[in-house]
Amino acid sequence: MQLDHATIVTADLETARRFFVDVAGLTEGARPRFSIDGYWLYANGRPAIHLIDATVPAVTGRAMPRIDHVAFRLESADEWAALLRRVHAADLPYRLAEVPQMGPQQAGQQLFIALAPGVVIEFVTALRNAHRS
Known part of the structure; x- marks a missing residue:
């Protein structure tokens, strides 16, 4: 699936x-x-x-349950660097977070952008890709 x-x-x-x-x-x-x-x-x-x-006009407050965010995985350092260039060119505020290695899963780098209130978009890549950009 x-x-x-x-x-x-x-x-x-x-x-x-x-x-x-x-x-x-x-x-x-x-x-x-x-x-x-x-x-x-x-x-x-x-x-x-x-x-x-x-x-329909938006209702104030956040409905529960809800989907918190959508995430896109970028597989290469070039893709990550290109994303960062576009984010900076658009002058968008963002937040970075590091995901520690867990067992065989590699450490990761996350970048979060609030598209609108209640709508967050995450981009994630292997930490090694983020450090090369």
Whole structure:
């Protein structure tokens, strides 16, 4: 089993699209005709993020249970360095965290960006890739 896609409902569809295309490096692709506006954004030829235009005003507070964040793994130091360049060029605030090695699992580097209140996007790579950028 593998994750097929994540859907994000947003009142600011264009800002979310620009983030995922310009910063995350996804590509806008084909999307079936639905009655609600949105985008399908692709990674490695597959739709990974579905953006949907919010049709109902947001409720204050955070619903429980909820999905906390969506994470993308970058496999190389070049990919990680390119991501950091795009994040800096977009002047986005972010938070880094290190994941210690656990058994055979390598140490990792995480980068978190709050796309909107309640929507966090994580990028993760092996720690050795992060130190080469």
